[in-house]
Amino acid sequence: MHGRIAVTGLGWVTPIGAGRDEVWEGLLAGRSGFAPVESFDTARFSVHVGAEVRGFDARPWIRRLDPGRLGRASQLAIAAARMALEDAGLADLDAESHQGRERTGVVMGTTSGEPREVERFDDRYLAGDTAAIGAEFMGLYPCHMIAAHIAREMGIRGPVEMIPTACAAGNYAIARAFDLLRTGRSDLVLAGGADAFSRITYAGFHRLGAIAPERCQPFDRDRKGMIPGEGAAVLVLEPLERARARGARVYAEVAGYGLSCDAHHMTAAHPEGDGAARAMLAALADAGLEARDVSYISAHGTGTPTNDRLETLAVQRVFGEAAARTPMSSIKSMIGHTMGAASAIEAGVCSLAVATGRVPPTMNMEAPDGDLDYVPNAARELDVRVAMNNAYAFGGNNASVLFRSTEH
């Protein structure tokens, strides 16, 4: 049994850049990743903006596998995983002993896996050309191939798991990795999430009327919806003792987590924020903390009218009078909703908030819709002792993960 679990590495591929420093600086500066969609034709849609990963070449990060035989989410995930390992000072994981790689795991989350492979399938099917569908569909499409591809690329032989719990999946993956490490099943776990921009996701949110026309304005009175995005994030997690023994830099430690299910509606949150509140409470109980100990909340904050209202309500239910003085921001105001990658990217935000004493803003805010401190429009210096990462998903899947400073 390992006691405390540290975050020692961070890899990000996002619509506003890639790598720890570029993304972190972009988030603190309020950079926007919204632009007209390029990966498919949006002529028949009523909105045209997305948050795609542009100008990023994953190929240099993919050294063993053939990038041409990987789906986009797998490519982004491998790049994030390599960045995270390098950041953790473990770039030579490849050279780790066989035994070491048996004790290393991968846990990834996703919403759609590799939806573009289904689109390719459908294009051929609709063209009456199923003969053109080959072995690649089954090799690329199943979502568990994202975790498997990271493991194959890195030669990892320990627990490899894929947790497709939609837009809360990154948090679920980190939670699972936390338990794998705490129970001693692994000594090192790459945990995160990945999703690829797709016409399927775009068409779905478009049909729900959930996509904003220009920008995402979480918690603003005038918010018009979310902006679909894509990306990947991987955190290197390991026992704090091991991290210290090898002289690793520690960003934060994972203090605990809580999961719950609304059991209410597939796509709408519980009207009283019931599941969201229970996940936060379970996380606090797991970490042995009180709501007033939380310095910063990384919100799910999609920018849809319902989510943001109910999220504020759930936080108020859990935090009581501490709610108004606990800063909470949503980086979806800058990078959009990166689906299964979102809460993994935000877990990186929480880790760096703890490590650097700065928190990113909620951009595009003109008039807050609620009584919380949404960190409007400008990053803030803040002594973050404990950060809470909240994520909610289709299926009523809710997950809260707590990060804290190792000095306590």
Place this chain on the structure above:
Amino acid sequence: MRRVVITGAGVLSPLADSPAGLHAALCAGQSALKPVELFPLDGVTPRPAGEIRPFDPKAYLGERNLRPVDRTSRLLLVAAQQALESAGWTAGERAAREVGLVLGTTFCSVHTIAEFDRRAVQLGPSYASPMDFANSVINAAAGQAAIWHGLRGVNSTVSAGEASGLLALAHAADLIRAGRAEALLAGGAEELCFESFLGCERAGRLGLSVTVPFDARRDGFALAEGAALLMLEEAGSAAARGARVLAEVRGHGKAFNPAGAEDEASAVSAVARAVHLALEDAAVGPTDLDVLSLSANGSVHGDHNEAWGVGMALDGAGDRPVAAIKAMLGEALGASGAFQAAALLGTFGDGVVPGVLGLERTEGGFPLAGVRAETRRLGRAPRLGLLHAMAWDGQSCALVLEAPPEARP
């Protein structure tokens, strides 16, 4: 350490719609494989599959509106209802105390996702179906089951191909052991559909002539569908509510082969390591095992690697009777591991191990003497069973179950 017991089971399979029915059909050597009628096999070579036919969800679920629920979710709803009923979790008790769900599935519904996309492409995005979109996420079935059955506890989905079901059971057992849940349904669900059928065919995974596990003539698997769930509970709280215990989850282990199934040494060692870790976690030795239930489905490399890997891990205990139920059921992907677990409970109940239907001969030097064509009754009461599942991506997961003393025949 908190102990995890199994207090209920639900099965909806091509062979039977109950755990007892499944065990009986497997032991009687009934085959689920027959020509596909669920969808037209346009452009695909016809091959037998394990299709649930007829399937009338209303016969199980009553008159509630099933329209928003696709086939994978319907299969799951039926298995969940059975598992909850057999464990004695009434709707009232589920409202008072949290029951959760950990579901293993490969695709949830690649058919729903593809249909959603095709409709939006053909008719335009404003004609896309919001209902299909809600079901397009891979955790849709778990979410639908939570809504239908009022499961407010931890709700998670794991994907690991043919190993998904066992991964879900292992994950759920960990959540209970760690005190994160008291009662979780866990298992798997997968539907048969055109998209996965065509995909498996094009990948060369479907057998053309012989789909018999471990048979030297094998050339691939037969695709199947279904759902199976077990009710996992913390032993103390199960006892406190007077629940009947069907088995205990003693331990589990996982390993990954990053080198591909063709790299035999790497693949075999991953299987052996998963089994070894499960035995270690369960604190039992290979010779303590009474029966094995394996993943073999007729795959050329997979079956070989599993047999040699399990043989390596069990070192001298490889003569234990082996169930390879995909001989009768086919490969139900996410549901397979859960079918294996549910069927093993049947063996715990009556000491009968189903034979490998159609087995004529194994490969030379085959390491598992307990692989036989005929169904047999064990010489001694089975106490410990090993489940193993592996997936084409290199995943390997093993689980050790123990029969309760009173269940031993």
